[in-house]
Amino acid sequence: MAQPVPHQPTDKKRVKVYELRNNDWFDRGTGFCSASYETLDDGRKDPRVVVESEDHPDRLLLETKIQKEDGFQKQQGKPSYTLIVWQEPSSGVDMALSFQEAEGCAMIWRFVSNVQQTFHNHLPGADDGLSDDLAIDVPPAINLPSAELGNLGDIESTMRMMSTTANGRDALAKAIMAEDFIGKIVPLVEMAEDLESLQDLHRLCNIMKTVILLNDTSIIEHAVSDECVLGVVGALEYDPDFPSHKANHRHWLGNQGRYKEVVRIEDEQIRRKIHQTYRLQYLKDVVLARILDDPTFSVLNSLIFFNQVDIVQHLQANAAFLNELFGIFNPANNDQKRKKEAVLFIQQCCAIAKNIQPPARQTLYNNFIAHGLLQVIHFGLRHHDVGVRVGATDILISIIDHDPQMIRQTLYRQMHENQTPLTDSLIDLLLVEVDLGVKSQISEALKVLLDPGPPPPMQNPENFAKANGEFVGRQRPQGATDPQQDVFLHRFYGRSAPRLFKPLVELEKRTDMNFTVQQASMFTYLVEILTFFVRQHNLRCKFYVMSNDIAKRISQLLACPEKFLRLGMKQPLLVIQPLLTSNSCYPLFSIVDRTSG
Numbered sequence: 123m124a125q126p127v128p129h130q131p132t133d134k135k136r137v138k139v140y141e142l143r144n145n146d147w148f149d150r151g152t153g154f155c156s157a158s159y160e161t162l163d164d165g166r167k168d169p170r171v172v173v174e175s176e177d178h179p180d181r182l183l184l185e186t187k188i189q190k191e192d193g194f195q196k197q198q199g200k201p202s203y204t205l206i207v208w209q210e211p212s213s214g215v216d217m218a219l220s221f222q223e224a225e226g227c228a229m230i231w232r233f234v235s236n237v238q239q240t241f242h243n244h245l246p247g248a249d250d251g252l253s254d255d256l257a258i259d260v261p262p263a264i265n266l267p268s269a270e271l272g273n274l275g276d277i278e279s280t281m282r283m284m285s286t287t288a289n290g291r292d293a294l295a296k297a298i299m300a301e302d303f304i305g306k307i308v309p310l311v312e313m314a315e316d317l318e319s320l321q322d323l324h325r326l327c328n329i330m331k332t333v334i335l336l337n338d339t340s341i342i343e344h345a346v347s348d349e350c351v352l353g354v355v356g357a358l359e360y361d362p363d364f365p366s367h368k369a370n371h372r373h374w375l376g377n378q379g380r381y382k383e384v385v386r387i388e389d390e391q392i393r394r395k396i397h398q399t400y401r402l403q404y405l406k407d408v409v410l411a412r413i414l415d416d417p418t419f420s421v422l423n424s425l426i427f428f429n430q431v432d433i434v435q436h437l438q439a440n441a442a443f444l445n446e447l448f449g450i451f452n453p454a455n456n457d458q459k460r461k462k463e464a465v466l467f468i469q470q471c472c473a474i475a476k477n478i479q480p481p482a483r484q485t486l487y488n489n490f491i492a493h494g495l496l497q498v499i500h501f502g503l504r505h506h507d508v509g510v511r512v513g514a515t516d517i518l519i520s521i522i523d524h525d526p527q528m529i530r531q532t533l534y535r536q537m538h539e540n541q542t543p544l545t546d547s548l549i550d551l552l553l554v555e556v557d558l559g560v561k562s563q564i565s566e567a568l569k570v571l572l573d574p575g576p577p578p579p580m581q582n583p584e585n586f587a588k589a590n591g592e593f594v595g596r597q598r599p600q601g602a603t604d605p606q607q608d609v610f611l612h613r614f615y616g617r618s619a620p621r622l623f624k625p626l627v628e629l630e631k632r633t634d635m636n637f638t639v640q641q642a643s644m645f646t647y648l649v650e651i652l653t654f655f656v657r658q659h660n661l662r663c664k665f666y667v668m669s670n671d672i673a674k675r676i677s678q679l680l681a682c683p684e685k686f687l688r689l690g691m692k693q694p695l696l697v698i699q700p701l702l703t704s705n706s707c708y709p710l711f712s713i714v715d716r717t718s719g
Contacts, residue, residue: 133156133229134154134155134156134174135154135155135156135221135222135223135225135226135227135229135230136152136153136154136155136176136221136222136223136226137152137153137154137155137173137219137220137221137222137226138151138152138219138220138479139151139152139153139173139183139184139217139218139219140217140218140219140220141215141216141217141218142215142216142217142218142420142423142424145419145420145423146423146477147218147423147424147427147428147477149479150183150184151175151176151177151183152175152176152177153173153174153175153176153183153184154173154174154176155171155172155173155184155219155221155226155230156171156172156174157169157170157171157172157230157233157234158170158172168187169187169188169233169237170185170186170187170188171184171185171186171188171219171230171233171234172184172185173185173219184217184219186208186210186217188234188237188238189211194206194207194208194231194234194238195207195208195338195339195340196227196231196339204220204221204222204223204224204226204227205218205219205220205221205227205428206218206219206221206227206230206231206234207219207339207421207424209417216420216424218424218428220428220431264280264284264293264294264297265297266280266281266297266298266301266303267280269303269306269307269310270310271310271313271314271317271319271322274310274322274325274326274329275325277325277329278325278328278329278332281294281329281332281333282332285332285335285336291336291337294336295336295338295340295341298333298336298338298341299338299340299341299344303333304333304341304344304345304350304353304354305349305350307326307329307330307353307357308349308350308352308353308354308356308357309353310322310326311323311326311353311356311357312353312356314326320360320365323357323360324360324361324362324365326357326360327357327358327359327360327361327362328362329357330354330357330358331358331410331413333345334354334405334410334418335413335415335418337415337417337418337421338421339421339424339425342402342418342421342422342425343398343425345405346398346401346402346405347398348394348397351375351401352372352375352376355371355372355375355405355409356371356372358371358409358410359371359372369409371404371408371409374404374408375401375404381396381397381400382463382467384447384450384460384463384464384467385443385446385447385450385464387437387443389436392432392433392436392437395429395432395433396429396433398425398429399425399426399429399430399433402422402425402426402429403426405422406419406422406423406426427477430474430477430478431477431478431482433474434471434474434475434478434482434486435482437471438482438485438486438489444489444490444493445493447464447467447468447493448490448493448494448495448497448498450464451464451494451497451498451501461501462505462507462510464498465498465501465502465505465510465513465514465517466509466510466513468490468495468498468513468517469513469514469516469517471486471490472487472516472517472520472521473516473520475487475520475524476520476523480524483524484524484525487521487524487525487528488528491521491528491532495517495521496532496536496544498514498517499514499517499518499544499547500544500547501514502514502515502517503515503547503548503550503551504547504550504551508556508557508560511551511555511557511560512557512559512560515560515563515564515567516563518544518563518567519563519566519567522567522570522571526570526571526573529544529571530571530606530607530610532544533545533571533610534606534607534609534610537609537610537613543618544571545568545571545572545614545618546618546621548564548567548568548571549568549618549621549622550621551564552564552565552568552622552644552647553621553622553624553625553644556640558643561643561644561647562647565647565650565651568622568651569651569654572611572614572655572658572659573658574604574607574608574611574658574659611659611662612662615662615663615666619666622648622651623648623652623670623672625641625644625645625648626645626648626649626652626672626675626676627670627672627675629675629678629679630671630674630675632678635678635679635681635682635683636682636683637682637684637687642682642684642686642687645679645687646686646687649676649679652667652672652676
């Protein structure tokens, strides 16, 4: 007879529910998790994990039945770990629960483990207190050959055979962790290198591939630990598929100089997570890039993602750390190298923030801005190193993508305090930057920051103006602008616009329309920005265009030999067509005459 099944439900624990979509973890919400047995109509007991929404208790964020195919896994190692991951058998979707407290994670995990242990103890045909379809074969217990150079052939063949079935993979993973097999294999790499035994090194590489591709989180975390990581990647340097080549993974990961600690992080657990995340990223993107299967790729991504969330949440709540980090940019500090590293560190934090839930991202950006993030961006935009300029631009774009109003509010404050606005720094960089990627990002940033506000409600499509087969944006009604933005735009056209469009105005004195690649791209972006302003700023921009004869200057660009630049003027000229004077039309007639001839 089967053992009686415990029916006590667990207490409810606060948790976040994540779902893997297109290799990114989507936050399904926060709620309270419990695990219990649900009695069916026929009297059977179904073990389930349920999460009720915190905001709407009558709505379920998750209800999953614990089955033999689930593959529930708990983050291993430290008692404080708070992550459980699994794959839904019915849909194949990867799911994760991130608990607020380690105690809650441990309690739910004990329930899941007890249920799955019950499945293992029930042989097919036994009097199952749950359900017949939950009974599975007991995975075979295996004893791997001892970790010695002479046994590598047997170890490789045993692992290959065991990894062909789900039960075999499960048994193999348990044996590897129980025997600390990775720790025993690691010393063999140096022994084989000392003996110059290429055959043994190739076998060690195959063994290590098999171990990692078992898709077990505890194995992968152990593989990138301080004790094992160099031995693991050392074995993977000798790929038998490329017998005449050897990688240098140990040289890369062993160089401690790559771990640049701009500000010391006192929390040892966070320091370990930073190192582990770097190693996992390197393992995913470099070492295993060619052989990764989808399940292992998902596990690596999951470990990286949840580590990054923990790291960012720790940093944003550490006021002393933030004060020291942003204090690096104090004008009295002349350490330019440290300032450069600080910009790149903040860039990494903002890149990680893109993947976390919006409330946490908002908190991070608010803390950064409160500690002087705009000063960091100002410094980075004016730096001679293109990498630092790219970093500063990425930081700005990350915040604009999240909420442009956060930057606009800072611009308004700078305006009231008579400080140089951030937009002026962007203009200066746009006019001199040689990196086309940075130019593109700055152009987009200027357009977003100088957008007067949200458009009016959508109307029927036939109400849109249509020009040359392409829909163009509606004219924005006067008076729909945010008052602060309206004052800022007034100041912009009085002080900043002349600097921005100065290269266009100066075309009046130029007869030679041959431009360098950088100049041509600059004019392309300037005209694109001007077109956007004409549509969005209405009369204010039109008055500026007519006062400075900008339309005629744009028509001059039709005489340049670069075809892409001439074609780029097509849409802008359609937009500013009402602003063209009779004299401005002569270059248009001239270019038509030349092309028709």
